[in-house]
Amino acid sequence: MKIKLSPRLEVIASCVAGVKSMADIGTDHGYLPVYLVGNNLVSRAIASDTNQQPLKKAEIIISEQQLEKQIETRLGSGLSVLKPGEVDAVVMAGMGGLLIRDLLEAQPDVARQKKKLVLQPMNNQAVLRKYLAASGFRIIREELAREGDRVYEIIVAEPGTMTFTNPLEYELGFEFYLYKHPLLIALIERKIFLEQQIVRSTRAKTTVVAAKQFQESSLFIEKLNEVKRCLSN
Template identity: 85%
Template sequence: MKIKLSPRLEVIADCVAGAKLIADIGTDHGYLPVYLVENAMVSRVIASDTNWQPLKKAEKIINEQQLQKQIETRLGSGLSVLKPGEVEAVVMAGMGGLLIRDLLEAQPEVARQLKKLVLQPMNNQAVLRKHLEATGFRIIREDLAREGDRVYEVIVAAPGKMIMTNPLEYELGFEFYTSKHPLLLHLIERKIFLEQQIVLNTEGKTTAVATKQWQESSLFIEKLNEVKRCLLN
């Protein structure tokens, strides 16, 4: 049985291609490692998760596909399952941007020796991009995937220096204004929708926190609409 990936995982797989040995951190069902090996996109994968239950499901699929020699499973948190220099690239997908940042910070000796990071944060993308910029990584590729109403952001980084000159790059992707991804407009519309929910929830409230959040979200919506108008013209 050939594994078929979701649009989100297809984009991630394409970003990983070219590395011989990778680690899929938080592998969950194990579909990505199996797909990468079956399609000769990588030679070997270390698939890890913090819980036994999803790891057992991944092992079941790996065994069914007879890929035990190419895919090794490990139980543990983040990069703690790896030795420095053990893999070329790491995938961290389907988790929050703050968690990805914290996992990179927790094992700096491992992170520093990685040649490629393929990151798909579910939220707090701006925080993660700022962290990469501050810790010696440069974004070499940004990609998007759409599933239903949701647009997923995929960030590919490598060791190097990066300076973002436009504050919106943290929110919309490094050099978003030149890449003009076909899903960029959908991403902006999704972000506007989410910020509008915050505005509705904080409108009329008098606490300092609510007032600040209302002001920040309202200003962010204005900036996003400005970018949207530029893209449509």
């Protein structure tokens, strides 16, 4: 049985392809490394997870695909399961942006020895991009993937330096205005929708925190609508 990936994992796989070895941190069922190795897109992979149960499911799938010699499973947290320079690329996908930041910060020597970091934060994307810029990484590629109403942001980074010239780059992707991804407007519309929910929930509240959030979200919606208009012209 061939592994079929979701649109999100397909885009992540395309970002990894081209290196000899990779590690999937928080692998869950192990679909990504099995797909990459099974299709000869990488020659060796490490699948790790903090929980034994999903790792056992990954081991079953790896065994079914007869890839035990090429894919190793490891139990542990973040980059602690790796040695510096052990693999060429690391994937951290399906986690919060704050958690990805903390895992990179916990093992900086391991993180900086990688040719590629392929990161797919579920939230706090701006925080993660700010961390990368401040911590000796540069974003070399930004991708988007759509599943239903959700648009996922995939960030590919490597050791280096970069400069953000537009504050909206933290929210919409590094140099988004140059690359104009086909799903960029869909991403903007999704962000507007989420901010509108915040506006509605804080409009009638009188606390200082709520008033500040209402103002910030309203201003952000205005900026996003302005970018959307520019992209549509």
